[in-house]
Amino acid sequence: MLQFIKEGLRDRNGQYFAIVAAVMLVAPLIFWKLDLPFAANAMLLCLMFSIMAMAWNLLEGYTGQLSFGHAVFFGVGAYTTMILMLYYRVTPWVGIFVGGLVAALVGLALGVPLFRLRSHWFALATIAVGEIFKLIFISWDYVGGSAGLQSPIVPEEQKLYYLQYAGSYVYIYLALGLLGLELLIMYPLVKSRIGYYLQAIREDEDAAMSLGINPFKYKMVAMFFSALFTGIGGGIYTVRFRFVDPFAVFDLISVSVYITIAGILGGIYSFIGPIVGSFVFVPISEYVRVYIVSRFPRFYGLHVFVLGVILLAISLLAPEGIMGWLEKKGYLRKREETGEVRKE
Amino acid sequence: MIGLDYVANAVVSGILIGSVYSLVGMGLALIWGIMDVINFAQGDYMMLGAFVTYWAFTLAGVDPLLSVPLSFLVTFALGVLTQRVVIERVLDAPMVSQITATFAVLLMIRYGAEAAFGPYTKRIYVTYADVIYRFGTISLQLPRLIAFFVSLGVAVAFYVFLKTTYTGVALRAVSQNRMAAYLMGINVRKMYWIAFGIGVGISAVGGTLVATFLPIHPEMGGFYALIAFIVVVFGGFGSVFGAYISGIIIGVTESVSALFISPSLKDVVAFLLFIAIILVKPTGLFGTEQR
Amino acid sequence: MSLLEVKGVVKRFGGLVAVNDVSFSMDEGERVGLIGPNGAGKTTLFNLISGYYRPDKGRIFFDGRDITGRKPYEITKLGVGRTFQIVKPLSNLTVLDNVAIGALLRHPDVNEARKRAEEVLKLTGLYEKRNMRAGSLNLPEKKRLELSRALATEPKLLLLDEVVAGLNPSEVDELLKLLREINESGVTILMVEHVMRAVMNISERIIVMDYGVKIAEGTPQEIASDPRVIEAYLGREEL
Numbered sequence: 001m002l003q004f005i006k007e008g009l010r011d012r013n014g015q016y017f018a019i020v021a022a023v024m025l026v027a028p029l030i031f032w033k034l035d036l037p038f039a040a041n042a043m044l045l046c047l048m049f050s051i052m053a054m055a056w057n058l059l060e061g062y063t064g065q066l067s068f069g070h071a072v073f074f075g076v077g078a079y080t081t082m083i084l085m086l087y088y089r090v091t092p093w094v095g096i097f098v099g100g101l102v103a104a105l106v107g108l109a110l111g112v113p114l115f116r117l118r119s120h121w122f123a124l125a126t127i128a129v130g131e132i133f134k135l136i137f138i139s140w141d142y143v144g145g146s147a148g149l150q151s152p153i154v155p156e157e158q159k160l161y162y163l164q165y166a167g168s169y170v171y172i173y174l175a176l177g178l179l180g181l182e183l184l185i186m187y188p189l190v191k192s193r194i195g196y197y198l199q200a201i202r203e204d205e206d207a208a209m210s211l212g213i214n215p216f217k218y219k220m221v222a223m224f225f226s227a228l229f230t231g232i233g234g235g236i237y238t239v240r241f242r243f244v245d246p247f248a249v250f251d252l253i254s255v256s257v258y259i260t261i262a263g264i265l266g267g268i269y270s271f272i273g274p275i276v277g278s279f280v281f282v283p284i285s286e287y288v289r290v291y292i293v294s295r296f297p298r299f300y301g302l303h304v305f306v307l308g309v310i311l312l313a314i315s316l317l318a319p320e321g322i323m324g325w326l327e328k329k330g331y332l333r334k335r336e337e338t339g340e341v342r343k344e
Numbered sequence: 345m346i347g348l349d350y351v352a353n354a355v356v357s358g359i360l361i362g363s364v365y366s367l368v369g370m371g372l373a374l375i376w377g378i379m380d381v382i383n384f385a386q387g388d389y390m391m392l393g394a395f396v397t398y399w400a401f402t403l404a405g406v407d408p409l410l411s412v413p414l415s416f417l418v419t420f421a422l423g424v425l426t427q428r429v430v431i432e433r434v435l436d437a438p439m440v441s442q443i444t445a446t447f448a449v450l451l452m453i454r455y456g457a458e459a460a461f462g463p464y465t466k467r468i469y470v471t472y473a474d475v476i477y478r479f480g481t482i483s484l485q486l487p488r489l490i491a492f493f494v495s496l497g498v499a500v501a502f503y504v505f506l507k508t509t510y511t512g513v514a515l516r517a518v519s520q521n522r523m524a525a526y527l528m529g530i531n532v533r534k535m536y537w538i539a540f541g542i543g544v545g546i547s548a549v550g551g552t553l554v555a556t557f558l559p560i561h562p563e564m565g566g567f568y569a570l571i572a573f574i575v576v577v578f579g580g581f582g583s584v585f586g587a588y589i590s591g592i593i594i595g596v597t598e599s600v601s602a603l604f605i606s607p608s609l610k611d612v613v614a615f616l617l618f619i620a621i622i623l624v625k626p627t628g629l630f631g632t633e634q635r
Numbered sequence: 636m637s638l639l640e641v642k643g644v645v646k647r648f649g650g651l652v653a654v655n656d657v658s659f660s661m662d663e664g665e666r667v668g669l670i671g672p673n674g675a676g677k678t679t680l681f682n683l684i685s686g687y688y689r690p691d692k693g694r695i696f697f698d699g700r701d702i703t704g705r706k707p708y709e710i711t712k713l714g715v716g717r718t719f720q721i722v723k724p725l726s727n728l729t730v731l732d733n734v735a736i737g738a739l740l741r742h743p744d745v746n747e748a749r750k751r752a753e754e755v756l757k758l759t760g761l762y763e764k765r766n767m768r769a770g771s772l773n774l775p776e777k778k779r780l781e782l783s784r785a786l787a788t789e790p791k792l793l794l795l796d797e798v799v800a801g802l803n804p805s806e807v808d809e810l811l812k813l814l815r816e817i818n819e820s821g822v823t824i825l826m827v828e829h830v831m832r833a834v835m836n837i838s839e840r841i842i843v844m845d846y847g848v849k850i851a852e853g854t855p856q857e858i859a860s861d862p863r864v865i866e867a868y869l870g871r872e873e874l
């Protein structure tokens with residue numbers, strides 16, 4: 001392990017990673033000391049969306065399946081964690097992972113019909129699925145119907161068991177841990193045979209099949225991990241806000257489209273792009289939402305309008321996202337250099 | 345047991361509302377067929393049409409029927425602008441960019457309108473709103489009847505436009521073969537402006553008509569976009585007649601099924617229907633078979 | 636026992652019968668040419684053998700197994716490699732990765748597969764371009780990439796759909812030499828080709844199709860003098 005870390009630090013990217021990780025670990029302490037709840041909350045949301053956008057990008061960036069329905073997995077993860085906690089007294093330390101697994105199973109079940117669809121049709125169908133889940137949860141009494149579910153405040157000695165803390169500070173560490181877990185699973189995954197196969201499917205399914213790849217099987221693999229971590233993101237939401245309702249967690253715009261924008265803004269052809277995208281996009285949107293729309297409710301909708309402007313700007317000016325743009329401008333090492341041999 | 349007269353009433357009112365769905369679907373199909381671009385914002389241009397009518401009525405007392413051309417022209421202009429500023433630049437871009445660009449337009453229109461007009465439901469009260477004709481057990485609300493005939497008129501006019509005018513013929517040429525049309529001296533770029541303008545304009549007329557008998561809201565476009573997609577998928581591309589009929593079929597299906605399905609699940613059925621349709625018609629529309 | 640056996644396959648597109656009751660078989664180690672005018676049904680026959688289309692009638696056996704209706708990736712795993720006439724590079728990946736993905740079929744370890752891919756690229760002459768985006772290659776190079784990728788899956792039978800097209804005469808000779816080497820290493824080859832010099836040169840046996848029907852089969856000499864073949868070609872365009 002120590003050897004691994006030592007070697008990692010010798011590499012340039014490893015050093016950057018270490019610096020960023022250190023900043024992330026210290027930042028919540030600073031926010032707490034200086035009493036900056038907005039910053040802490042924004043950071044938590046950045047991490048939550050990083051986890052989900054990276055998961056989403058396994059489907060879009062790697063596999064070429066554009067989903068506008070990740071709210072389904074987010075919502076299922078959030079509800080599962082909540083129901084286990086509320087009805088069965090299961091600690092969210094476990095519930096979050098069960099939530100992820102249930103979301104992954106839902107993902108697999110949806111994959112069976114949806115992966116028969118190509119390009120636009122897949123995207124359209126995922127929107128429809130998202131709406132279906134919202135409507136079903138609205139009229140499903142067991143999960144609290146349209147009112148949703150709220151977990152009560154617990155006494156001091158149960159705080160750890162039920163993961164209940166004031167503000168976002170503690171949850172930042174939870175999210176950091178889960179993001180770390182995701183990186184540990186996703187990175188080897190995309191560097192393995194599976195990662196190559198997913199990219200082959202993205203580029204051309206017919207060609208992929210001629211190379212012995214079963215597109216459906218590998219799309220399902222991508223779906224599993226994509227839904228798993230998006231569901232885990234939903235679990236973080238549940239413990240932090242202690243309240244889930246169908247309108248919030250299954251929302252097309254503020255969940256599915258948010259994830260999509262974070263991913264695209266960061267750059268879908270980059271492994272860490274979605275994290276970068278989340279850390280740029282979420283603070284902007286939170287700022288507008290909290291400081292402008294909350295103060296002037298008459299202008300409700302303005303924050304989403306701003307999202308639209310951002311999304312339009314990316315798709316017209318830098319469709320390859322921030323990471324792709326940096327790469328093109330030569331600020332980052334390119335993945336491949338046309339015409340000449342890559343330095344190893 | 346549901347009586348026959350209920351069913352008859354549902355069929356008739358389904359035909360009437362379906363004729364509005366036809367307009368929204370026709371606009372989407374036009375843009376899709378000619379440029380191979382899926383305009384996710386289609387329902388939101390329709391919403392704009394509804395609000396043009398609302399403001400013309402509220403501020404200047406313009407009768408909704410007189411605002412049909414107004415709402416068409418305003419959205420037409422906006423459509424041409426969208427085409428020039430946005431769509432044109434992503435025509436040859438990868439699918440993600442195309443989808444995200446029109447999705448961005450959707451967010452800007454829908455939530456821009458919400459920020460501007462307020463997140464409230466609005467209604468127009470025309471003097472003839474409550475005029476009802478009865479034929480036996482069937483009752484017809486005048487505004488819905490008018491909507492039906494206006495919609496029919498627009499569809500016929502659109503058909504005649506496509507078949508007889510130079511622009512119409514050029515549009516069809518462009519949709520069949522962009523390169524050949526270009527070589528024949530057709531200004532393809534300009535045709536695309538017109539196509540997008542007319543496409544969203546026709547849908548906006550649908551918005552105007554809806555505004556005379558249903559409440560309107562800045563977020564109403566989401567529902568109508570879904571309907572438009574079903575209309576297009578169901579009716580096929582490039583056929584005005586197909587879109588018109590399929591809109592009416594969907595209107596009737598919706599209003600008859602409302603008799604049997606609880607309202608809260610009605611939309612679930614609509615979404616499931618949508619997925620079922622595209623599953624049954626899987627690669628048919630875009631799948632390439634040439635290997 | 637023959638390696639590939641096609642028995643009375645039929646494929647219709649609407650009213651058009653693209654492949655009409657075609658039968659033939661190939662022994663292990665053979666080099667067979669498949670020729671015919673444009674639209675004769677050659678590519679469609681390839682798509683039937685490699686599983687992209689399911690025959691409306693007839694059966695296909697490979698290596699003693701009935702593969703009729705099997706999925707393309709299953710057929711690849713059994714040992715049928717193919718190229719696409721209309722090239723399908725994995726455009727945004729490097730040339731090396733394109734080929735490595737093929738090699739992953741038999742070598743699940745990524746490093747091992749990349750090594751294999753490098754060897755294949757040295758063989759096919761694309762090694763120098765290994766770090767280029769596959770999409771930025773020119774057409775003859777893309778055709779060679781198709782060949783490299785198919786080779787990397789280590790097939791027993793290789794289906795080549797017009798890989799020679801677009802090459803200049805010396806490049807054609809080079810490629811034919813390569814194909815012979817591949818064949819000598821034990822790979823059976825079925826190739827569609829319009830460049831007559833190339834097919835006549837490399838094939839031990841030639842099958843001729845016209846309007847979906849197999850109209851002749853024999854050695855290059857027999858085919859060159861077969862009146863039906865001459866008519867099929869002269870009836871339309873140049874040889």
Ligand SMILES: Nc1ncnc2c1ncn2[C@@H]1O[C@H](COP(=O)(O)OP(=O)(O)OP(=O)(O)O)[C@@H](O)[C@H]1O
Pocket residue numbers: 633634648651653671672673674675676677678679680720
């Ligand atoms: N997916 C398809 N749908 C409809 N018709 C098709 C399809 N694929 C091929 N065809 C038709 O089947 C016939 C045979 O086509 P095929 O591509 O097999 O010919 P080919 O012998 O490979 O010709 P070429 O030498 O031009 O490549 C042609 O008439 C073609 O138009």
Ligand SMILES: [Mg+2]
Pocket residue numbers: 677678679720796
């Ligand atoms: Mg061919």
